[in-house]
Amino acid sequence: MTATLWGTPDEAKPLSPSIKKLLGKLLNASAENVAHPLEDEIQIQPSQINPDDLADLKKIVGDQFVTTEKRHRLRRSRGKSYPDLLDMRSGKELDSPDAVVAPGTEQEVLEILKLCSKKKIAVVPFGGGTSVVGGVNPLRGKFSALISLDLLRFNQLEDVDSLSMEATLGAGLSGPHAEILLENYGMQLGHYPQSFPYASIGGYAATRSSGQSSAGYGRFDEMVRGLTIVTPQGINHVGHNAPKSAAGPDLRGLFLGSEGVFGIITKVRVQVHKIPECKRYEAFSFKDFHSGVAAIRQAVQTGTGPTVIRLSDEMESSVNLTSTDSIGESDSKQKGCLCLTMYEGTSEHASSRHEETRNLLLSLGGKSLGENPVRQWEQGRFGAPVLRDGLLDNGAVCETLETATDWSNVISLKKAVTKAIGDRLANTGTPVLIMCHVSHIYDGGCSLYFTIIAGQSEDNPEEQWWNTKKAVCRAIVANGGTISHHHAVGADHREYLPHEIGDTNISLLRAIKNHLDPVGILNPAKLI
Amino acid sequence: MTATLWGTPDEAKPLSPSIKKLLGKLLNASAENVAHPLEDEIQIQPSQINPDDLADLKKIVGDQFVTTEKRHRLRRSRGKSYPDLLDMRSGKELDSPDAVVAPGTEQEVLEILKLCSKKKIAVVPFGGGTSVVGGVNPLRGKFSALISLDLLRFNQLEDVDSLSMEATLGAGLSGPHAEILLENYGMQLGHYPQSFPYASIGGYAATRSSGQSSAGYGRFDEMVRGLTIVTPQGINHVGHNAPKSAAGPDLRGLFLGSEGVFGIITKVRVQVHKIPECKRYEAFSFKDFHSGVAAIRQAVQTGTGPTVIRLSDEMESSVNLTSTDSIGESDSKQKGCLCLTMYEGTSEHASSRHEETRNLLLSLGGKSLGENPVRQWEQGRFGAPVLRDGLLDNGAVCETLETATDWSNVISLKKAVTKAIGDRLANTGTPVLIMCHVSHIYDGGCSLYFTIIAGQSEDNPEEQWWNTKKAVCRAIVANGGTISHHHAVGADHREYLPHEIGDTNISLLRAIKNHLDPVGILNPAKLI
Known part of the structure; x- marks a missing residue:
């Protein structure tokens, strides 16, 4: 990955005529002065x-x-x-x-x-x-x-326990490199965030990353059996002598999501999985986002068990964002909201999960769209960030942001965030395209992932964006969402964290920081 | 529950003639001088x-x-x-x-x-x-x-979110009381530790309890969406605005398992589940513990999804411990190791999980024993502690202890713990009955739960037990087990915790304690 692009220059993708047309039509964005x-x-x-x-x-x-x-x-x-x-x-x-x-x-x-x-x-x-x-x-x-x-030199598969399906990975390993090393043992990690081609194992742990197969394999923090973290106080191994324990508090939770402010994660012991024998695919369409959300909520609460389940809202479904090669090509067959599902495992496992999920989704108003939309998404799923450079070259604002909340609050949070984005960007005189999908579901709630495309302010694109970001973050916090479901806090969300977790918990995090890093050298002005 | 008995005096259970016979025969234990x-x-x-x-x-x-x-x-x-x-x-x-x-x-x-x-x-x-x-x-x-x-006055169901299937429960509610309150909403917690009739919601959280349906509903710590904890510093709400979040470290993990040394848990917001439409049952027999362990390992790693799965070792299977009314009645049909499975949910869910699990267990050498052993276990499952008083009345040592480890270490840890118990108690001149089962399984490993019955030392039963306990704890730590899978640390395991998590992590826990409870009044000499 180069400094200015996502991917290598070879991978750079000029926008297709259909996207340029969409941009020109919707946003009056152009490549002049960019x-x-x-x-x-x-x-x-x-x-x-x-x-x-x-x-x-x-x-x-x-x-x-x-x-x-x-x-x-x-x-x-x-x-x-x-x-x-x-x-x-x-x-x-x-x-x-x-x-x-x-x-x-x-x-x-x-x-x-x-x-x-x-x-x-x-x-x-x-x-x-x-x-x-x-x-x-x-x-x-x-x-x-x-x-x-x-951490690039921490790039080893340190050991593998084939019976317990556990492996210790160097923090500097990229997603694909880790998968290649595990493949030799017939294993996979099953963690596929959008940043998969470049993101590292240590980064997954430090930010509590979540991947596209989280319905099947869990979030990254849930996969971590233990970790090695170096603080100015020493080299520390965190984790119990068992996958689960009641031997006091679970200190893994303190270092997962610590974003480099408590120490440097050097190795991560993870739960891995067998490379699946079988994959099954089926896409569905729901008449609107509301009914799609109700259906996927029932799927997770019933425990039907898909490996991947995603629901796009009307806008995202209409621009076919799931296939980067044909974004913006209006698909007249595609009305309502697109729901993608995938099932992995043994043949029996994948088919029983598929059947139970499909029966439920169909009974709740879903219409089958067959395999193809899911296969297209699977092929192109890591391509979206590459497009962003092209969009910026063409004078567009292009960013994603995400949150999560309880099922009872999903629709109202989505509305509030959409309004905050729309109002703020509309103020800068540009039309705005706001797309949303749900890609991580839990018994209690789900994530909301927004993609925003608009026309860049010619005077001050930085100010245009930061004002929007501020309005969105305030809307998230005020409307009961978490400030981040899987992007972490970093510098950009830092001022909103106290509103979510409260000052008492911020003080506690600071006390822990002071104990581990008394001089405060570790990643200053991030997280807390 | 009275001070000296488990349960009310009405529930007290004199030992059946078969158990008395077993005791007499095996242990030479008698009620004299007790x-x-x-x-x-x-x-x-x-x-x-x-x-x-x-x-x-x-x-x-x-x-x-x-x-x-x-x-x-x-x-x-x-x-x-x-x-x-x-x-x-x-x-x-x-x-x-x-x-x-x-x-x-x-x-x-x-x-x-x-x-x-x-x-x-x-x-x-x-x-x-x-x-x-x-x-x-x-x-x-x-x-x-x-x-x-x-905490007995914290006995309310504070609120219920029927869509997100979440409820806030007072820490003083007992297991059955919580279930009765949730039942009005068609919900259940699905958490059934052996102590279920008396243990409290706050206790579940403070000790990282695990129940008999953990394969289906998870451990208690995994069910907790948030909690209210009062420390000398103030009233603190812990948990994010979503079931899962990447907004910094997960501080819930710090208070779950904190055993009263960081603060007093007063309320717990939990994930609840629909009362299942359907339950299915099937018991299996495996020729030995080793092959049974291999089979249940494959079940969890494949994700076949039983709600309950338990495997008793040869000794436990032979005394039919799963049915308290007929303990000790030798069952000539029962050879090898007994494996109980149960499946809950919608009819489709329960039957698909049942089918996938049964096919796998049969393919790995299991023989079906039908429904009855599971139904018997379900009926009698909270009765075992009541028996303990009767055993003590008859001059027996009777205690349980537990650990957990990776699958690759299960057999060798079981052997080491069994030897430590056996050697120590044999030294006191009594025969010893050591039974073991696995009742909590994870992708990476499982729990081991031991029940020990022996003859009480007439001179000094306290010393007899503490010497045994010490030998067992040392064996657990030395052989890569966790010092507790679901009983917690308390006073009895405190000296072994540093051996498991290391001095650096103990210092960190102390620093957190000093921040939250600077005078140190909270549950002294427990945990750390």
Whole structure:
């Protein structure tokens, strides 16, 4: 992944004529005046790190694993949110880590954290760099220097227990790399977030990621059997001697979702699954979002057991967003709301889950659309972020955001968020396309994932977006949603967290932070 | 439940002739010299509480909700472990809480904790009093006075969300009381620990309880959507605005399993389930424990989805322990290991899960035994603790203990624990009956639950037991088991916790304790 694009330049996807037509028609967006500088043209701040400190870091990890080279620092300057991309295109000199350091062992990580505590250098852990909440941005807090601690050398499958179906993975492994290593044992992780091609195992754990097969395999935090985390206090193994235990509080929950502010996750022991013998697919259509939501709620509460279940609202269904090659091609057969389901496992397991789910969905008003829409989605499912660069090149705002809530609050939260986005962006004089889907379901509620496309403000696209984001976050908090279902808090959601969990819990998180990281070097100004 | 018996005196169950025969034959145990004092004959220490402090407590909750009466203090002096029962029968003067206080609101709980912090009075929260790890025992630590804070007035179903299938329950509600309240809404909790008739909702949460239907409905900690906990710092609501969230660490995990040392749980919001339309039952027999374990492992890893699945080892199967009315009646048809399964839900759901599970178990060597063994178990399943009093009356050691580990370690851990129990008790000159079952299964591993019956040492039954317990706990820790799968840590497992989670994590728990309870009044000498 390059600094300015999602994917490699080869993968870059110019928009199809149908999307350009849609953009032109809906948004009056155009490619005029849109900057897209090449990587070489982007300026970053000169490194501020003290040469003695740099030398000390080199002593710990070796010369070749510390760099102040621009391309490495640039790549670790931002994540992949829309405002991150705007920053990359802004022509401004970007703030950036002063050095990139890549330790190879937990002992080296510990020595780095001790040195940085002593020398007052902030440390931002870096995995895949796919944060969309400012999680990797180089916020220095009170520190004058900041390093990016890259986990790329923690890239081993450490061990496998084939009977217990558990494996220990290095935090720096990407999703695909981990799957390739596990495949040798007939195993898979079954975790497929949209960021799958680049995101790392450590990032999954640090942000409480959730993947597209969460209905079948659970969220990433639920897959974690244990983890190794290095804090300035030491190297710590978290997890019990069993998959489940009543031996005191579950401290895994404290480090999962800790976003680098409590320590650096170096290894994660996960529950893995057999590569499925069989996959089954069926799409359904519901007359509206409301009836689709009621149906998928009944499916999860009955326990019919699909591996994947997704419901798009009317707008998302109408633009066929599930297939990136044909977005915007109006599909006259497609009315109402599209619901995709997939079933994996042994042949008997997949077919019994399929049959029970299909019978229920049909009885609740779903109409079968056959296999194809699901297969199309499966093929193109990691492609959407690639399109975003093309949309920005064409003068569009393009961002996603997400929340979750109880079933009883889904419809009203969706309405409130849609209104907040629509009102705010309409104020900037652009039409707005707001699409939504549900892709993670629980007995008690579900996620809501919004995709927003609008015309970029020519004067100040940053301000246009941040005003929108603020309105949305306030709407989420005021209407009983969680500030993030699977993107995490980072810098962008930090001010809203106290509204969700309360000041007492923020104080508790701070007390824990003070115990583990008394100097406060770890990922300043993120999370809390 | 009375202080000295499990259940009411009406429920007390004299041992059947078959069990007496078994005891006589196996253990040479007899009722001679066995004391079973009536409640009135037990002496407890005089209340140590300062009259001014007592008056202050009465000011907070009202005169009628503070008592120093003996019967109330006695009832809250011990839990229900075998050594607790020995204490009750010992004839010694028992240490006891100095007063029992029953607040009715969170504000009152907070005022009590502030007063006790100021006056240096230890506080032990009390729910159902069914701890088998010394969790409610009146350990004073450095404090000269100790109160039992009884949550019995937190006995309301606070609210119900019928769409999200969530309900908020008072911490003092017993299992059956909670189920009766939920039944009005067509709902059930689906949590059936052995202590179900008496244990409380708050106790379930504070100890990370697990019930007999955990395969279907999950452990109690997995059912908790949020909780209200009162610490000396304030009234705190823990949980996000959604069933799942990525908004920072999951602080629920810190309070679930906190065993009263971080705060007093007053309310718990839980995921509930529809009362099942249909139940299906089938028992199987496996030729030995090893092949039975392999089969239930494959069932959970395939996801066949039984609501209940239990596997007894050869010894437990042979004494027919699953049916308390016929324990010890040798069943000549019953060879090998008994495996019970149950399936709940809609008719379609129960039958598809039944079919998939049965096909798999049969293919792995299981032989069907039909419905009856499961129905017998279901009827008698909460009866076993009642028998214990009868066994003690007849001069037997009778205790249960449990652990959990990965599938790859189950057989070797079982062997090590069995050896530790057997060696230790054999040293005291008694034959020993050790039975074991698996009743909680996960993708990665399972629980092991041991029932031990032996002859009581006439000289010093306390020493006989504690030596055995120590040997077992050491064996568990040394052989990669968790020190408790669902009984918690309490006082009895406290010294072994650092061996399982490490000193760094103990320090972290202490730092959290110091933040929330700086004077240290909450349940001293428990957990950490």
